[in-house]
Amino acid sequence: MLFQESIELPMPDARVVYFPALFNAAESNALLEELKTTIAWRQDDIRMFGKWIPQPRLTAWYGDAGKSYKYSGITMQPMPWLPVLLDIKARIEPLSGTVYNSVLLNYYRGGSDSMSWHADDEPELGANPVIGSVSFGAERMFHFRHNATQVKQHLVLGHGSFLLMAGPTQHHWQHQIPKTQRAISERINLTFRVII
Ligand SMILES: O=C(O)CCC(=O)C(=O)O
Numbered sequence: 001m002l003f004q005e006s007i008e009l010p011m012p013d014a015r016v017v018y019f020p021a022l023f024n025a026a027e028s029n030a031l032l033e034e035l036k037t038t039i040a041w042r043q044d045d046i047r048m049f050g051k052w053i054p055q056p057r058l059t060a061w062y063g064d065a066g067k068s069y070k071y072s073g074i075t076m077q078p079m080p081w082l083p084v085l086l087d088i089k090a091r092i093e094p095l096s097g098t099v100y101n102s103v104l105l106n107y108y109r110g111g112s113d114s115m116s117w118h119a120d121d122e123p124e125l126g127a128n129p130v131i132g133s134v135s136f137g138a139e140r141m142f143h144f145r146h147n148a149t150q151v152k153q154h155l156v157l158g159h160g161s162f163l164l165m166a167g168p169t170q171h172h173w174q175h176q177i178p179k180t181q182r183a184i185s186e187r188i189n190l191t192f193r194v195i196i
């Protein structure tokens with residue numbers, strides 16, 4: 001494997017490593033287009049504060065058969081892997097030290113699409129889950145907030161980047177993609193996971 005530039009974030013109670021350019025610009029442009037057109041995007045309703053509302057982004061769930069995933073009151077059944085997803089998975093596994101069996105995809109159509117504060121701590125992810133997050137398209141801010149101290153850590157997730165979250169990160173920190181007023185284009189994020 002070629003050397004990959006990476007930055008370990010100075011966050012207590014966490015292990016977060018950012019690879020700014022795992023995919024080069026040409027690869028990233030091609031993958032963004034392919035994912036836009038080949039993924040079966042959907043907009044589910046989720047339960048928030050006792051009401052059902054449309055999720056503020058499009059999503060899709062792919063993975064090994066039988067690895068269903070429940071969150072925000074909905075259960076997603078995986079669609080079978082596509083070659084493009086297996087290619088991306090193969091690129092991040094050597095950096096992750098794990099073999100993923102599923103991926104949640106998020107499509108942010110513009111600055112008013114977002115993901116609110118949460119941790120990836122569903123029981124089916126087990127203790128200390130390894131989450132591998134790949135981004136294509138518009139740069140978006142990614143915020144972490146420590147549960148006990150409320151300390152924040154911000155970073156910008158760029159086109160072709162890879163963010164690895166491991167160790168106790170999900171126990172101590174939440175994360176979000178905030179809305180932005182800036183006129184920005186679309187972004188696709190893939191979070192690879194291991195469902196137990
Ligand atoms: O879009 C992102 O970078 C974050 C996605 C995320 O946190 C998730 O899918 O759980």
Ligand SMILES: [Mn+2]
Nearest residue numbers: 118119120175
């Ligand atoms: Mn998450």
